[in-house]
Amino acid sequence: MRKILSQIIYQLKKDKSSYISFGIIVLVTAFMLNCAATLLLQVDKAYDKKFENLHTASVNVCIPKFQDNAELSKAITEMDGVTKVESHEAILAEVVVKKFQDADFSMNTMFYNLDAKRCLNCFEIKAESEKTYDNPIYISLYVAEFGEFSLGEEIVYVIEGTEYRFTVAGIIEEMQYGNYGSGLMCTYLPEEEYLCLYNELENSLMMEYSLSLNENAELDKIKNDISSICEEKGVTVVSNLDSVSVKGTRTMVCNLLILLLVSFAMIILIVSVFLSNFRVKNAIESEIVNMSVLKALGYTSGQIVASITLPYTMVTVLFALLGVVLSYAALPVLSQVLTIQSGFSFTINFDVRSLLCAVIVLSGVVTLFTFVSAKKIKKIQPIDGLRGNTSSKLNRKNYFPLESTKGNTQFLLIMKQIFACKKQNVLLFLVSFVLTVLIAFSCTLFYNVVVEPDNFMSALSEETPDVIITPKEGYTEELEEILKGDSSVESTLKYTTGSIKIGDSIVTTFVCEDFSGVKNDVCYMGKNPENADEIALGSALWENYKIGDMVTVSLGEKEKHFKVTGFVQSVNFQGEICELSLQGYMSLCGDVQTPSIYVYLKDTADAEKFTESYKKDYQAMLSDTVNSQKLQKEAQDMYMGITVVLVALIFTVTILIVLFILYIIIKSLLVKRKQELGIYKSMGYTSSQLIAQTIGVFMPVSVIAILLSSAASLFYMPCIYQFVFEAIGVMKNNMEVSFGFLLLFAVVQIIVNIIISVILCMPIRKISAYSLMKE
């Protein structure tokens, strides 16, 4: 080792800038890997720990309070696998939170009594105001972080058309509900305020049973058992939420992030392997005489291979460590961002396992690949090396001999070079191809979110009318007449949502008088229900039923059979949804529910003005009017923002990677070809000819890879998007792969490549023929 140390130092010194740029790539990779590994190792644990510490129940069942009775309580307590049951009283209401991140945000919210004693589903007070306010409220971390509410600020809940104003007096953290994905959120009111609300919303009073289970209990079985117990006793189950699905939605973004980080890290890892490989090959070619001298002096091939390989290993270890250290600076920020979405806070701890994982994986892979490419030195006889022969094969092929090949010489010279380093070009081809997959993915995302936003929005949302009007009871027909006469209205639909039971599970149902009139058809197989005895089921129920099957649906006491006409998709509710025609739904629940009227405006109409004028003019008939177009626009803007940032990020990362690759390729080409370039110059070749020649060696390969990859993505990109969307429950997506856009992105990428290359090749201009050769 000591013998080759001086060689290693020589290698490192000789080409400092290349090693540093290589090191930076390693650093970025280690940074991402460590972030991913740390999140993977810690978030899940932190979640489970908090879940334990707050004695969170595994299953929470919610029933109307007036149906609660001792018998039911006893039956639940005596269930197999249940270790502890606690009941909590709460008010459940469909609320609209005003100015939730500057928009009106509608969600189902449980209001609990802050001062009631509880042993299960405890909460932690994250922040509490010292001052006393008139109408204090304690909101959950998710509402505070995502909705951007802080202590002392006013928060307005609209419940059944009435505005309730509270002041945020505290922020609590709980593990029972968490975020929007779970469909339910919670908030706590001090006893006085709780009783106030209690008196006004007596119909919405709920009793919640929280169940702790022993380790062997099956979550799904318990949930089903509870449903059947309730059914037996004629009790309506309003919600039946389990801890696993809550955890799924609360950690979804974190898991996505981990996936993203790992795939980016992998791509960059491939790139860095390619680069180290490339550099080693070039080092061997340009240093072959020196190495052969060393061999002649008596160094063994092993020592020489080590002197080439070890600098890479050392650089990798050093920069990987640096990357890991840097990642610990970024992880707290990351954890804060994740908190916004997951609604629970966690601190990142130093973890030696993820550090080792990042460092060992990286240095192992890099060492392996450099070793493999350095090994070829062993085969070269010293005398061949001294003569500058870097090939172990004695009969090297003279590709495209100029004397007998037709064609432009400048072109033939380039072809000669390309073929002289075939393997390198194969690698370059692969790297360019993979990077283009990234570009094509982001390009398609960009096209569907920013250029054709409807494509993307239709996959994520449910029905998208312009304005939603909720009439007061009995005013529906009258309002419909008025709307029909309104010149700015294109069409209207009666539409509502509700909960029904299919088998043992509670399912959200979307109800419409005529599904053929909806704008966003979520049916991906078969057709929507038309008649009173038809139903379309969500993707979660796909396994259990076929089209044409009869399904038993119940609501409270009533039970009815429906024929399955098709399947529909949904991002929310884990696909546990269904569609019913209005008559079908009415036949279950009678006339109690007043459906909303979905209003579709003409393109020229202004939804905001329309909403305001109806609020003012028909106050007596309306309980609520919502400008849904505005809400959609806001959601769309948010997605657009995220997409633009993401696409810009992917583009920047790709360009940076390309820059690094080109920098290293060109740098070592220039070092390797220095003498060669000098010889060409002495023959009378001009700088621009030589720049063109140098770029010509690798650019065609990269351009072909980019174009082929773009073309191929026309075929595989829909599959990738299908896969991604199916993972979140969207079976049918309208994402389009635009040929024009792909081509545009590919051309931009090629132009950027060429510009970078020309700039990097500029040093060729500066050196004179003579001095080049003397060195």
Added chain:
Amino acid sequence: MTSKKETIISAKALKKSFLTADTEQTIFENLDLDIYKGDFTVIMGSSGAGKSTLMYSLSGMDRPTSGEVYFNGKNITTLSDDKLAVFRRKNCGFVFQQIYLLDKMSLMDNVLTAGVLCENNKKNTVKRAEELFELVNIPEITRKKFPSQVSGGEAQRAGIVRAVINNPEVVFADEPTGALNSNNSTAVLDVFTKLHQEGQSIIMVTHDKKTALRGNRVLYVRDGKIFGECSLGTFTKEDRHRETLLNNFLTEMGW
């Protein structure tokens, strides 16, 4: 020698200096020199005297610090890098001590790489290259080999073919036999003599007396100037008179 010779390169007040670690080292200064068409000019001098530097300044491979070089009456010191490159491909051929063939190409392709710069019709270039290879005695099989697979003498003879493929006005050779053994040297020098006899102007830097005898005009570089020069007349084998002439000249110059 009474007939007035045609000047092909003319240097006026030439100066070349290098900046090394903040100190300026002047190699030559205020140097005037004419090179004549058809001459085999030999430049001699002790090591480090500046022979190579002078030759490369004359050929447009390097830029003099000041002064002018006229090539066929045209000032080449003011040309841009690219113009200089174009000038070189038409007017200069180079032969180096280290030979400097492109190692990823066969000997033939090395020659053609230079040849195609001036001649658009590749057939003609190939034909001329074959004639030249014939002239320097490199058989067809060797022409297809890579530089790392041929002997030093063969490589250098290919180097000469490359230098003259474009019919340059002047061939510049910097110790072309410096790396070769005596048999190989003679073969290479014979090529130069043959070229000279066909009217090729040659400028050659050398340390070696035997090599210098091939020329008809010997310049001696010393103390940053042309210290002296000697006219030898045409080369013939076993010419005692020329040998004595050169020996006396070199002794006079302090060799």
